[in-house]
Amino acid sequence: MAEKEKLTIAVLSGDLERALAAFMLAVTGASMGMEVSMFFTFWGLNIIKRNEGSIKSKGLMRKMLNLINRGGSRRLKLSKFNMFGLGTWVMKQLMKDTNMPSIDEFIAMAHQMGVKLIACTTTCGVMGLPPVTDTFRSEVESLAGAAYFLGEARQSKVTLFI
Amino acid sequence: MKADQSLDCIGLYCPMPIVKTAEKIKQLKQGEVLEVVADDKGITQDMPAWCQATGHEFLGVEEEGREIKVYVKKT
Numbered sequence: 026m027a028e029k030e031k032l033t034i035a036v037l038s039g040d041l042e043r044a045l046a047a048f049m050l051a052v053t054g055a056s057m058g059m060e061v062s063m064f065f066t067f068w069g070l071n072i073i074k075r076n077e078g079s080i081k082s083k084g085l086m087r088k089m090l091n092l093i094n095r096g097g098s099r100r101l102k103l104s105k106f107n108m109f110g111l112g113t114w115v116m117k118q119l120m121k122d123t124n125m126p127s128i129d130e131f132i133a134m135a136h137q138m139g140v141k142l143i144a145c146t147t148t149c150g151v152m153g154l155p156p157v158t159d160t161f162r163s164e165v166e167s168l169a170g171a172a173y174f175l176g177e178a179r180q181s182k183v184t185l186f187i
Numbered sequence: 188m189k190a191d192q193s194l195d196c197i198g199l200y201c202p203m204p205i206v207k208t209a210e211k212i213k214q215l216k217q218g219e220v221l222e223v224v225a226d227d228k229g230i231t232q233d234m235p236a237w238c239q240a241t242g243h244e245f246l247g248v249e250e251e252g253r254e255i256k257v258y259v260k261k262t
Contacts (some may be wrong), residue, residue, distance in 0.1 A: 030240075049201070049202050050202075052202055052206050053202040053205055053206065055209075055211035056202070056205050056206045056208070056210075056237070057205075057209070057237055057240040057241060058209075058240060058241050059240075123198075123199065123200055124198050124199050124203070125200060127205075134206070138206075144191070148228075
């Protein structure tokens with residue numbers, strides 16, 4: 026069989042709806058026999074942060090940033106009509122109503138299907154996220170930089186920036 | 188159309204019918220036909236596209252009211 030086509034997705038946004046779109050495309054790509062990598066940077070890192078515990082960053086500014094920007098798949102908000110959480114709550118109810126998987130379920134599904142989840146080391150550094158397992162969920166398999174992303178993108182049939 | 192196995196995707200929206208089809212097709216033998224029953228219209232476009240990407244053969248669509256049946260032959 027021919028070499029697998031590649032799909033590479035850069036996820037910069039931590040908005041709930043963008044995260045959902047990214048994972049929908051990732052699992053669909055994997056279902057279509059593609060080799061899928063997701064590269065998380067800036068607010069996108071919030072999607073793959075652990076939900077439990079605190080983020081142990083160093084320095085006052087980074088500590089404050091991670092306090093107000095805690096992240097975690099269950100804390101993502103809609104970019105529009107969040108309305109102090111009410112809009113996001115309604116959207117999650119609607120998703121349940123239409124049997125749409127949650128972000129957590131999508132992450133587990135993607136991982137099971139062999140989608141690679143990669144955290145960007147540079148933004149981890151800037152935002153004070155220790156690049157270790159107690160920052161990110163267990164499904165996150167590696168950390169890498171821009172050259173790795175472009176290396177993957179060069180070989181990809183499809184590259185998306187979300 | 189006659190099928191060897193059937194997959195119930197009623198109530199599921201894109202991309203779940205495709206994800207489930209990709210999982211289910213592994214259980215079929217080459218040449219067998221899978222019937223996917225869904226009620227999301229998107230499947231009529233998504234399944235041919237999935238077949239084109241994966242190389243399985245798209246056999247057709249049958250619509251009965253809200254129920255949409257699509258047929259895929261494993262290659």
